[in-house]
Amino acid sequence: MQWATLAAVAAFFAQDAAAQQMLRFPCSQLVVERTDPLVNPGMKYTPHLHQIVGGNSFNVTMDPNDDPAKKSTCTSCSYTQDKSNYWTAVMFFKAKNGTYTRVPQVGNGGPQGKLINKGGLDLYYIPSGKTTAFKKGFRMLAGSASNTDPKKVSSGNICHRCWTSPNEGTFVGAQPCSGTDTVDIPSDPKCKMIRQTIIFPACWDGVNLDSPNHQSHVAYGQGAGANGGGACPSTHPVKLPQIMYELMWNVTTFADKNLWPTDGSKPFVYSMNIGGSAAHGDYVFGWEGDSLQKAMDNGCTLNQNCPKAGLTVQSNAQYDACTKKQQAPEEVDGWLKEMPLGEMAIKA
């Protein structure tokens, strides 16, 4: 069979996503700041702004020999056992007068139930076949923060979808990163929400916990979209849980062309001042002990307690309460005169 045919078959079986067993849970905002322990360890005021969720041992530098599950005293994600960190760029709206403000993030709804987060993202861990959980010290990066060419990105892995309803519970379309989903951020006043999906590689070389570019120790399999990743290449034979970040950017208050720039610049950009081609996600594993392996082996699903794997979910008030003070302090709320890039952010 051709790869395309295999992918189509896999996509067909993945259609009924509600029946598929996978973790799907919300994470609230831990901190919004210019740090990046993976790409720029030790640096404060990194080149662009991130929104970070997960365990509160997140730091400017994170030694892979330290265990986030032991160092963290709380997590902004709903599973108590998950002290991993997850971060992405932040989406900004650029107004006609040239000032910028962050686009609010909300949890998603849809057929698998509503997820509530306070300015964070929703996470998926999708097993397929024999799935090997990440080990302590594992990290990886999906996407490239400097890429300006949408053609260099597979829309089956990193994509955006326009939601014409401001209600996050109105399920739009099919599987993530399929159909008319685009690599670029849509700029259409009909969009009331923009859903961003970042699907990570699910195949591992089985040896390296990280690599110099944080990418070459992992690879995408033959599948496309959120189907578990498909068959792995011989160079990266170990199937990992497929991680997917889902961000709902609520652009409702900006969905009016009269507010948009008239100089030809785009209304929505990520914090590198580049559009969807530069969308990226960072991951630092930090589940307690072998809890993630047990979760994958025991069919733990959605956002529910899973006694077989010892998983417990917190209330949204509990995970919302896990926050961190900015370590690179600057203004990130309200209207900003400049996007926080090289210089400190300046309030408009």
Ligand SMILES: *[C@@H]1O[C@H](CO)[C@@H](O)[C@H](O)[C@H]1NC(C)=O
């Ligand atoms: C973050 O790192 C600094 C040193 O760089 C250290 O003093 C601090 O305790 C660390 N915070 C956490 C939560 O590990």
Ligand SMILES: *[C@@H]1O[C@H](CO)[C@@H](O)[C@H](O)[C@H]1NC(C)=O
């Ligand atoms: C710029 O435009 C935004 C959106 O229309 C508005 O809220 C803000 O007050 C304006 N800022 C300045 C400095 O004019």
Ligand SMILES: *[C@@H]1O[C@H](CO)[C@@H](O)[C@H](O)[C@H]1NC(C)=O
């Ligand atoms: C999105 O923003 C609009 C305008 O502020 C608000 O009415 C709506 O409730 C928000 N949607 C969600 C799901 O929070």
